Amino acid sequence: MKLFMLKNKLPNKIVTRLSLYYQILSKTTSSYISSQNIASHLGTNSAQVRKDISLFGQFGIPGKGYNVKKLYLNIEKILGIDKSWNVVIIGCGNLGSALLKYSGFKEQRFNIIAGFDIDKNKIGKVINNRKIYHIDELKNFVKKNVVDIAAITVPSSSAKEIIKYVADCGIKGILNFSATQIKLPKCITLKFDLTIEFIRLACMLANSKLTQ
Amino acid sequence: MKLFMLKNKLPNKIVTRLSLYYQILSKTTSSYISSQNIASHLGTNSAQVRKDISLFGQFGIPGKGYNVKKLYLNIEKILGIDKSWNVVIIGCGNLGSALLKYSGFKEQRFNIIAGFDIDKNKIGKVINNRKIYHIDELKNFVKKNVVDIAAITVPSSSAKEIIKYVADCGIKGILNFSATQIKLPKCITLKFDLTIEFIRLACMLANSKLTQ
DNA sequence: TAGATTGTTAATCGATTAACAATC
DNA sequence: TAGATTGTTAATCGATTAACAATC
Incomplete structure (x- = not known):
């Protein structure tokens, strides 16, 4: 074994x-x-x-x-993905709304069930059948619904504080899209960094040019 | 060495x-x-x-x-990133527009300079100072502007065809956000798959539960 | 049976880490 | 000088690949 x-x-x-x-x-x-x-x-x-x-x-x-x-x-x-996973989006800005609008994850049984924000203009809105709640309602929401994963799409300035709060609400899986690096004992955090991908590609391009 | x-x-x-x-x-x-x-x-x-x-x-x-x-x-x-990189967004849907609206890559000298789409309702629009052109204009655009990288954010159904066209226009770096896997001899392609990240996190969660 | 492809071993290759002399 | 930390070697660890008997 x-x-x-x-x-x-x-x-x-x-x-x-x-x-x-x-x-x-x-x-x-x-x-x-x-x-x-x-x-x-x-x-x-x-x-x-x-x-x-x-x-x-x-x-x-x-x-x-x-x-x-x-x-x-x-x-x-x-x-271990022979089940459905419920996902919430924390921060409904550019990337957050894009995720709310997207329906493609359902095929892999990742169901985005709600969004959370602090902007009064956004709260109450429904995007692609997914309602946006005030972030303060998350604790209650988690009690009433199964929430497996939170995707963090808030600005990095507030990311640390919010991720702590999300973990506090009892959500165990965090997909962190912000530039902030943070590790919490209570949950599993996966960082997702678009800038690193751009850098990797640029590096590959820069190196390939040398050989041409 | x-x-x-x-x-x-x-x-x-x-x-x-x-x-x-x-x-x-x-x-x-x-x-x-x-x-x-x-x-x-x-x-x-x-x-x-x-x-x-x-x-x-x-x-x-x-x-x-x-x-x-x-x-x-x-x-x-x-x-090899001690220079600026010009980036165009191919496909201005959910994710594409989110990238157009975002200004954070500038710090790392990745400048998003334009978007491309086929939807007449989008063409001509300006998002965050970045104009959206018809995809047919890409060839011309590349002749008049330095374009290092194309981010592909089109639906996977049309991705293969469009990526070939983009490579044909002479763009050397491709950041492929679509679910399609494709490799081209003329350019460097980097695949970027959000679903895989969700699966990885789910797998980590599923495994961690076993030990608890 | 002949051809194809698995599962697995052993060999190779590469990446990480521990340790320490050299140096500020 | 004493303390800290580098750069680098050698040892360890893990991952990939080649090869082939077993099997359909």
């Missing part, structure tokens, strides 16, 4: 790759797929794919490949 | 970490900072920080640490 299984903690790399396999499977129409086929979608190696999958059991058939539906459901279980 | 220097290609991991150091330095007010101090911000190891930095030269002073300003400028040079 693998160490990470004893620890109940999947390494991030494996989670990320499994998510990618999961997405490929969701788009696959044939009933069987080979590790080579999955790998070719991702520019990786078939051994990598087989190894990742075999960590959790024997899901394939030699000579044939993997049953797409079966593997899909198994990865869902492994990732 | 390191292999990646001969190849003119920084490994992604190092780029990401250097970007993080860069952001910490940008917020540091003292004039010197130790590797231990940088590491503590990131939950990493001081040896890691020193090793990363020392790959590119000797920037520190034993017993004192690193000169913040000097190191900041050096990382900027190493990452």
